[in-house]
Amino acid sequence: MQAMKQFITTDEKLRQLVHALSKNAWNIISAGKEGTNFIYINDGKDLVINADSKPTKLSAKEFFFPKTEPLFFYKKNHDGVDLLDPKDVLRKTVLFGVKPCDAAAVPVMGKVFNWDYKDEFFNRRVEQTVIIGMACSYSDVYCFCTSTGLSPESSKGSDVFLKPAQNSSYIAEAVTPKGEAFVVEFSSFFDAANENDVKLLLNSPKGPEKKFDANQVKQWLDGHFEDPLWNEVGETCLGCAQCAFTCPTCHCFDIVDESCGYNCGRRVKNWDGCQFGLFTKHASGHNPRGHQPERYRQRISHKFKYYQDKFGEILCTGCGRCTRGCPVGIDIAEIAQEINKRNSVLV
Amino acid sequence: MENIYKPELVEILDVIDETPDIITFKLKFKDPEYHKEFNFLAGQFAEYSVFGEGECTFCIASSPTRPDFLECSFKAAGKVTNAMRRLQTGDTMGLRGPYGNYFPVEEMKGKSVVFIAGGIGLAPVRCVIWNVLDLRDQFKDVTIVYGARSVADLVYKRELEEWKQMPSVKTVVTVDPGGETPDWNGEIGFVPSIVEKVAPNAENTVAVICGPPIMIKYTMPVLEKLGFKEENVITTLENRMKCGVGKCGRCNVGNVYVCKDGPVFTYKQLKELPEEY
Ligand SMILES: Cc1cc2nc3c(=O)[nH]c(=O)nc-3n(C[C@H](O)[C@H](O)[C@H](O)COP(=O)(O)OP(=O)(O)OC[C@H]3O[C@@H](n4cnc5c(N)ncnc54)[C@H](O)[C@@H]3O)c2cc1C
Ligand code: SF4
Ligand code: SF4
Numbered sequence: 001m002q003a004m005k006q007f008i009t010t011d012e013k014l015r016q017l018v019h020a021l022s023k024n025a026w027n028i029i030s031a032g033k034e035g036t037n038f039i040y041i042n043d044g045k046d047l048v049i050n051a052d053s054k055p056t057k058l059s060a061k062e063f064f065f066p067k068t069e070p071l072f073f074y075k076k077n078h079d080g081v082d083l084l085d086p087k088d089v090l091r092k093t094v095l096f097g098v099k100p101c102d103a104a105a106v107p108v109m110g111k112v113f114n115w116d117y118k119d120e121f122f123n124r125r126v127e128q129t130v131i132i133g134m135a136c137s138y139s140d141v142y143c144f145c146t147s148t149g150l151s152p153e154s155s156k157g158s159d160v161f162l163k164p165a166q167n168s169s170y171i172a173e174a175v176t177p178k179g180e181a182f183v184v185e186f187s188s189f190f191d192a193a194n195e196n197d198v199k200l201l202l203n204s205p206k207g208p209e210k211k212f213d214a215n216q217v218k219q220w221l222d223g224h225f226e227d228p229l230w231n232e233v234g235e236t237c238l239g240c241a242q243c244a245f246t247c248p249t250c251h252c253f254d255i256v257d258e259s260c261g262y263n264c265g266r267r268v269k270n271w272d273g274c275q276f277g278l279f280t281k282h283a284s285g286h287n288p289r290g291h292q293p294e295r296y297r298q299r300i301s302h303k304f305k306y307y308q309d310k311f312g313e314i315l316c317t318g319c320g321r322c323t324r325g326c327p328v329g330i331d332i333a334e335i336a337q338e339i340n341k342r343n344s345v346l347v
Numbered sequence: 348m349e350n351i352y353k354p355e356l357v358e359i360l361d362v363i364d365e366t367p368d369i370i371t372f373k374l375k376f377k378d379p380e381y382h383k384e385f386n387f388l389a390g391q392f393a394e395y396s397v398f399g400e401g402e403c404t405f406c407i408a409s410s411p412t413r414p415d416f417l418e419c420s421f422k423a424a425g426k427v428t429n430a431m432r433r434l435q436t437g438d439t440m441g442l443r444g445p446y447g448n449y450f451p452v453e454e455m456k457g458k459s460v461v462f463i464a465g466g467i468g469l470a471p472v473r474c475v476i477w478n479v480l481d482l483r484d485q486f487k488d489v490t491i492v493y494g495a496r497s498v499a500d501l502v503y504k505r506e507l508e509e510w511k512q513m514p515s516v517k518t519v520v521t522v523d524p525g526g527e528t529p530d531w532n533g534e535i536g537f538v539p540s541i542v543e544k545v546a547p548n549a550e551n552t553v554a555v556i557c558g559p560p561i562m563i564k565y566t567m568p569v570l571e572k573l574g575f576k577e578e579n580v581i582t583t584l585e586n587r588m589k590c591g592v593g594k595c596g597r598c599n600v601g602n603v604y605v606c607k608d609g610p611v612f613t614y615k616q617l618k619e620l621p622e623e624y
């Protein structure tokens with residue numbers, strides 16, 4: 001057995017835990033019912049713990065990187081301007097029912113938010129949040145976590161990780177020191193697991209059927225910045241950026257001012273997407289990525305090459321949301337498979 | 348919490364109209380201590396804010412050898428730059444930076460330098476020009492070739508005169524054919540052909556070039572013919588930026604973040620990157 005600290009809990013106890021957290025003024029967020037979004041809850045009966053459920057429409061990234069985040073407030077006065085930092089105090093937060101493909105995205109995004117300058121807006125949310133991940137027994141034609149180095153049982157990014165066991169119980173692993181501290185603080189809801197408990201674990205989920213070799217995709221991308229493939233796959237893209245907004249790892253943002261009247265307002269960071277035509281347009285009118293195929297190439301290359309070159313991680317966890325929601329049916333995994341095919345033809 | 352997106356306040360000390368649509372601001376941090384400790388190198392950029400309008404990116408156009416104030420020159424092109432145009436002496440702006448890498452002024456010491464600029468491209472080059480001229484005896488020959496569409500479009504006119512008067516600098520200013528005035532006494536012709544005519548010696552020389560893509564495209568072969576190696580030709584990129592600190596994902600060229608790994612690149616480095624700038 002691994003040295004990982006293991007506990008046993010039950011569906012009933014987790015619902016009671018929600019009650020205890022709520023009394024202690026925690027922010028409690030749960031995966032929503034089948035096919036919906038994450039929701040704030042206060043009552044144990046609203047907790048959704050379901051390993052079989054389809055991923056939420058939006059990923060969990062908005063709890064670390066909100067759609068709109070105030071950076072500071074400004075107030076103009078007689079002799080200049082006052083700048084005020086956002087004063088919101090973040091409550092301790094717990095996220096229940098996070099799938100491996102969402103949880104893993106947090107440390108992946110953490111790389112870009114910390115490689116040199118530190119984005120404390122992201123960091124402070126991560127620090128305040130306990131991620132309770134859960135093994136996933138759902139899979140559809142869109143997901144492909146096992147091709148990005150993850151699996152339905154991967155605990156990357158989770159603080160506590162739950163695996164379903166018999167009789168509505170769960171084996172809980174404390175993955176990080178933060179997760180361990182959480183289990184200790186709420187120890188009445190977690191019992192130490194013994195060998196017999198661990199035997200109750202359900203069979204490992206078999207995972208998605210869709211597969212490709214991400215290393216080979218990278219190898220191909222290394223040498224095919226110019227390639228007819230980009231026109232083939234990029235031409236139908238509408239540039240709506242649904243793929244970026246629902247993606248747990250896409251992290252591009254815009255910075256804009258929102259004024260309320262002449263004298264005051266705030267500067268905010270908003271989600272943005274590289275599939276928008278104006279994203280890279282210079283003030284002169286020149287646009288380095290002026291056509292959709294060039295923007296689609298950027299999306300694939302950023303995910304499977306650039307981010308790896310720079311930060312050693314694939315910028316994709318295989319959640320399948322980009323494909324599930326694409327209005328014109330562009331399938332990122334099929335593109336990766338096509339690249340694999342072209343690679344093997346070349347070899 | 349450290350807030351990397353919050354600017355420092357600066358006051359506009361002076362507003363200089365360079366051309367009908369290019370303006371230079373002279374700026375000073377409102378906090379004198381901050382101003383004293385603010386260090387930057389030639390080629391770095393900053394994010395400038397007008398509160399209520401937003402932020403935009405300009406190079407720092409003044410030289411680090413002249414730390415009393417900072418300067419930026421901008422073209423009214425969009426939302427923020429047009430709002431800046433309405434600001435006056437005494438008004439408050441925001442500034443965060445300096446960001447990005449810089450021209451290798453230290454490595455250029457002991458060598459000759461050729462500056463080639465077109466239009467508002469003189470702004471980042473001017474920063475290095477003053478840096479070099481303020482340490483003039485540490486460099487060999489200094490040549491400046493600057494061009495604009497018309498006489499009215501030349502920026503830093505008073506400084507162009509000053510450079511022309513300096514015996515230790517060869518300054519050639521040109522306007523595009525048709526852009527001259529009756530009393531124009533400079534060159535008439537496009538920058539690439541003027542560079543060919545001036546024919547700076549490539550031996551132990553670094554070329555700093557900045558201007559519209561079309562100017563750079565036609566000047567490069569001229570420099571090659573004169574014997575300049577790609578690693579000795581340096582330019583600065585202007586990919587659209589928002590954060591300036593390697594977060595917002597907007598400025599990349601392949602796996603390079605222009606705001607962090609650039610904006611200054613040698614031609615050799617640029618050739619190794621995908622053409623996305
Ligand atoms: C490193 C670096 C250094 C730079 N140095 C300088 C410098 O020294 N001087 C200088 O003048 N410039 C410089 N620039 C360019 C400068 O950053 C831009 O000109 C400036 O940011 C424009 O800001 P803006 O808010 O006025 O324009 P924006 O309002 O952001 O608009 C810019 C352009 O985007 C397009 N656009 C935006 N929104 C829309 C829309 N809704 N519909 C259609 N089109 C739209 C338009 O083409 C518009 O003209 C530099 C850029 C970089 C990256
Ligand atoms: S969701 Fe589909 S159509 Fe929309 S930007 Fe993404 S790939 Fe293009
Ligand atoms: S790129 Fe698509 S499959 Fe990969 S993490 Fe983003 S939304 Fe999920």
Ligand code: FES
Pocket residue numbers: 587588589590591592593594595596597598599604605606607
């Ligand atoms: S400007 Fe934001 S990443 Fe470079």
